[in-house]
Amino acid sequence: MKTLKQLERLRKAHKLIKLEKTGTPAEFAQKLYISERQLYITLEKLKDLDAPIYFNRKRSTYYYGFDFDLLVNVTVQVLVNEELKTIYAGCTILKENFSTARLLQ
Template sequence: MNNIKNLERLQRLHLLIEGENTGTPKELAALMGISERKVYQLVEELKHLNAAICYSRSRKTYYYCDDFKLMINISVTVLSNNEVTEIYGGSYFLKKKSFLQGSCGGQKYCGLNKVRICA
């Protein structure tokens, strides 16, 4: 589960950097509820993904020097009792969660019939 938590943090950091609203690294750490060291590690992870991240001392914020988009999608497939359940977790990472309102978050396929059941 640490990997999922790390992805959540990366996405949150990305959104803050994208909005140029991070504050200082110390303020950012407090905002995200993590250590300042972890902030630096997350910034390095984004840089490892080819994100050109800069810091403005006058505005006290991180920002992207060049265009950069980060999209995170999580999919889990559970097999039990001859049923396959697919769970999509991408809605958690969206800026506006209303995007998936009215759609089915999970799909259940019973055997080979592939009947879609929305709860």
């Protein structure tokens, strides 16, 4: 779930930056429910994705230097036992057979 939280944080940070409604770094961190240190890490992650992030002291907000968009899609799907057997190419079956084979020896 840590990854989902990080993706959601990136999405929310992007939205606030795009709207230019971040406030100071302390306010921005508070809006994301994280520390300022975590905020700077989040901003670095966005910059690693080539986000042109700048801070305007006069307006007291972060903004993008040019048009930048971030699309985050996450799909969570619950799989039943039969689907797992298909995905793992029968590993579940092999484990069951292996246990049985050991008992027969």
